[in-house]
Amino acid sequence: MLTTDKSVLVIIDVQGKLAQVMQQSPELHKQLGILIQGAQLFDMPILWVEQLPDKLGGTTEELAALLSKTTQVIPKSYFSAWQSPEFQQQLARLNRTDIILAGIETHVCVYQTCQDLLSNRYNVHLVADAVSSRTVENKQLGIQMMTQLGARTTNTESCLFELQHQASGERFKSLLKLIK
Template sequence: MLSSRETLLLVIDVQGRLAQSVVQPAALETNISKLVRACLILDVPVLVTEQYPKGLGSTVDTLKELLPGMVPVEKLSFSCCGTPEFMKQLRSFNRNDILVVGMEAHVCVYQTAVDLVEFGYNVHLVTDAVSSRTEANRLLGIRCIEKAGASLTSTEMAVFELLRVAEGERFKAISKIIKE
């Protein structure tokens, strides 16, 4: 089970023009935005990466606006774990459960998830918050990530698992986010 004290949200490479060329780009941005907003309410840290931003552009504006002051970890390796600065930041949060979202499911998300599993992290792939340029590659990435040992979840499932109880101001705020 996910807990807000043990979880980190990892947003992988939701950048520039590539973000508009994936399957269901609006749904991808909407679901990742919901997760980011819920994590901010629940004090779950968010770590963002960018693959070669000089060529692919920066993180999409909708996510940058939710995370003012956020400095994405720039990378050239497909796996986030291949970048020492990423590993340094990830370890500094001291969280064992990693909610993984972003793109592309069959490349950077896949390679990162496999590496995180090998490093002993509990990887939770948010299947409605990952995408690729083709549906076949998106589905293949999800299947291979699950086969590597990750758990599958959805935006709503993960948020309510982190929340745990249907009461209080945090529940009201998160319910509003989910209903949007």
């Protein structure tokens, strides 16, 4: 079960024009926004990476505005975030075992990051409604490849309610406002 003290949210490459041509881009951005704000509500750390930002552009404005409240972007040149020494260092400092993984593209950067995280003994929880690819087939295949490797699939609401654990308190009320 996910807990706030063992989890970290990882946001992969939701950048520039590419983010706009993902399947169901508006819904993807909505779910990512909820997920980011939920992690912030739980005071959970977020690792935010961008693939070659000088060439692909930065994270979409709405998500960058949310993310920049609590975290700094980590630029990378490899498809897998794990291959970035800065990513590995920040993750090691957090001393967390559960990775909540979201972003684009499902079958490339998200998949390769997932593969490396699993190989390094992290538990990966793939947020299926907060990942996307340019085609539905590539998204579905990416999710399938990650689950075959051992990633667990979840969705934004299930993930946040699992982190919340109980249906009471001020944080629960704030969470309900966030998802509605």
